[in-house]
Amino acid sequence: MEKIEQSHIRNFCIVAHIDHGKSTLADRIIEKTGLLTSREMQAQVLDNMELERERGITIKAQTVRIVYKAKNGDEYIFNLIDTPGHVDFNYEVSRSLAACEGAILIVDAAQGIEAQTLANCYLALDHDLEIMPVINKIDLPSADPDRVKEEIEDIIGLDASDAPLISAKLGTNIDEVLEQIITKIPAPDGDENAPLSALIFDSIYDAYKGVIIFCRLFEGSVRKGQEILMMATGAKAEVVETGIFGAGQFIPADELSAGMVGYITASLKNVGDTRVGDTVTLAKNPCKKALPGYKKVQPMVYCGLYPADGAKYNDLRDALEKLQLNDAALQYEAETSVALGFGFRCGFLGLLHLEIIQERLEREYNLDLVTTAPGVIYRVYKTNGEMVEVTNPSNLPDPSEIEHMEEPVVAAEIMVTTEYVGAIMSLCQERRGVYLSMEYIEETRAVLKYDLPLNEIIYDFFDALKSRSRGYASLDYEMKGYVPSKLVKLDILINREEIDALSFILHADTAYERGRKMCEKLKKEIPRQLFEIPIQAAIGSKIIARETVKALRKDVLAKCYGGDISRKRKLLEKQKEGKKRMRQFGSVEIPQQAFMSVLKLDEE
């Protein structure tokens, strides 16, 4: 393959608030560069996981190398590095940004700047990226590009005077974007002869090739046969193949060198060895210093995952193992619940990450799962001076042994139009938020800063935010640390038996309300049985809420008319099927749905 001068390479990403058109612009860029014909284009080339397409978000960073013939007649290589679009994956975003020299900032011509626009933009500025604003969705009737330009200048302080006004959907003004990429985004200029230093911004596991490292070379070069070293994990392996990213395929190349973006395979079996943010160098001639910014991502949210059918335990373990090959952030360890049997306590980056894993397990591995309430890592300081971290409420030490407890807190930034400031402030108040500041970024919009306990936002905070602001509020947050908190364990008793899978840890002040809601919800979910079933919420031995499922009095087949048996059979079969999805606790049958229902208490 012909070697391309670094001056003709551009490495960039696209940053935007969710739904501002990142994937669509990526598609248009790929289309315009002629790498794919229109017919070959799927609606969104970059989002190739089925799940991503359905949710309209990009889960894992993907990347593509394209060839652009510029108006000056030269051919340029564009490496477009896609970034995940959710706060759960902030760290991955930061590593993708670190692999670039510039970023296209998309702003919706109607909605203007949103919380993630700002957060991602600041993140990009932190990495010294050249930012090139683009105003998208100018085809919308409510588009107001001039106002948005002003916003960009006033709020971010970027010159937006020549920002392309585009419609990624309709393909309007994409050429202008392509030309500006060349003029505005700097070319890489690393030393090709220095020792190898390459940043891992993603890695995936492939059944045939093993781990595939996605990296950006800053200095030096790498080729087949060389031994590479992952500087943070210490893993070493011999390079089997190097190459670049076509659209949705890997194209082998003899060598990768400074300035390039590409992949390396090296007979590694575990993505845990090739963590995002780590530096790849040569074992024999390592670079002096690892690239800055590496950190091992830690799960923030934990929950129990149990197979609905106990016999599928091994299938679940195998599936988690396979998912982990591709997702170093996913953690799991075996645990047992009296109520649910054998399962796993799993750690996730956030609630979205949890939902994605859960859906993939159900969809790709065809597993029926029961999930327990997600929780965070609590620090329990015991009277004997010991500190334990608790992710499973069942493991909470006896209250007599607890000196005090701490919970994680995040620093949250909420951007909201002024009319909803009051509503959002009271929401934050309800969620035990500590008010820090409010800044007006323009006349009609403010940024609220709060410290919020993580366990208050992992359930449904995002939904509540959206509904109380009619969709106008947006949220960004990052971990801040631990603070002491008055926490208690809430237990649920069904027919006077404690159901461990329903226990959880929460702040004492919210326990009563939550206990009551859980009892109400469970009452709706547990079908009536032959006897009355009390549902109680308790803290220690104190009952704080109670509901009763009345005894079933009637469940009779209607007339079997004219000998039509099939309908009756179907009814009975449905009933039996429903029974299969129940779990037996003593004499009570609880549908699996009941365990899930308590996770969404605030829907009504």
Add this chain to the structure above:
Amino acid sequence: MKNKYMAERKLSLYIHIPFCVRKCLYCDFLSQESSRQQRERYTDALIREIKETVPAAECVIDTVFIGGGTPTCLETDLLERLGQAVLETCQLSGAEYTIEANPGTISKEKAILLRELGGNRVSIGLQSSNDRELKKLGRIHTYQEFLEGYEIFREAGFDNINIDLMAALPGQDIASYRETVCRVLELQPEHISAYSLMIEEGTPFFQMEADGILSLPDEDTEREMYDLTDSLLSAAGYHRYEISNYAKREMECRHNLTYWNMGEYLGVGLGASSFLGGFRFRNTTDFTKYLYRYGRQGNRGKNSWDERAEQKIKKASCLQDSVWKTAEDRTVDWQQNQLSEILKGKEQIHRVSRKEAMEEFVFLGLRKIEGISAAAFEQRFGCSFYQLYRDILPGLLQKKLLAEDEKRGRIYLTKLGIDVSNQVLAEFLLEEDTTN
């Protein structure tokens, strides 16, 4: 035409009349309003179907039930032609012969005719003696009109009459329900069917309930009505022989018992279901298609339905009898060509597997108050009832949902079990591999 087995095989015949003057608001049965021309063409087709299929069965017809819809919706001339066809085609020897009738469509002329044509039992849909409640149900008659109809049948010589009642009606309370039951008891019918109103999907009531404009009695009231039925009727000398059916001694409906006993029956007419020769099948529910199939210009040639039926029979006949016995007393087998003739043009032809047959034997049989006989089960399926259900029987007995009459070797639902019979019956559905 007659064959040597004729005396031995009994069959129940169901004849469906899918017409009503007006469809009631709760009704999800196959019935519709109709024109004279539709009724004529339908009667023609029906007679043709009877003439084609009944003789092919070569059976003694043990019971006939003309149901609907409203059979008495048919004009006298149509009833006469239908009744004649039944008489000409069926070997009726001591048969119970029921005609369903609804007040508002009953006349002296029709009643006398039906009696002359061999009818010996009438089932009248009353539902309630309260005119306001009748109106809310969308019924076309008053209680007075029912009384007149009832008298007409009595005078015509019907000495076996059933009255259909319904509890838990919109606007009904205990007092009004008690009044209905008591008024009916004054008439001393031989048989009473008492159902609770079910809100079925697709009916106007279903939508009304969803819209919150149907004021149904609450569950406690419904249960009280239900208990009241049992106590009032028992006190009046009726014995409950099936979940919803009460009769004076020896007056149980033989036709309905055929269903619960898994006896064989042939259904003719639109959408009618049949069970014979180990097959369940039914007629099309599409009126036009039915007329096409059996009507004057109908297609008598072989069509794709028939070929499908043929294949199913051939496939099943290899298995037949080695699998399970289709009747308790099997001295005869269905001949393949015989089945082919009957199944021609039928839909949803399904060979009942041994597993399904066992399940159905139980869940149909348990609708009878006397329950099922373990010996009959064993005789029919060649395996022990107790053994097959050993995992669930102790629990159901212990929870007092089922009871056992050890002397008679019968298992039956307790009162509690009847209340929640769906829960109990669903337990008897088998996993695929437990039956062999």
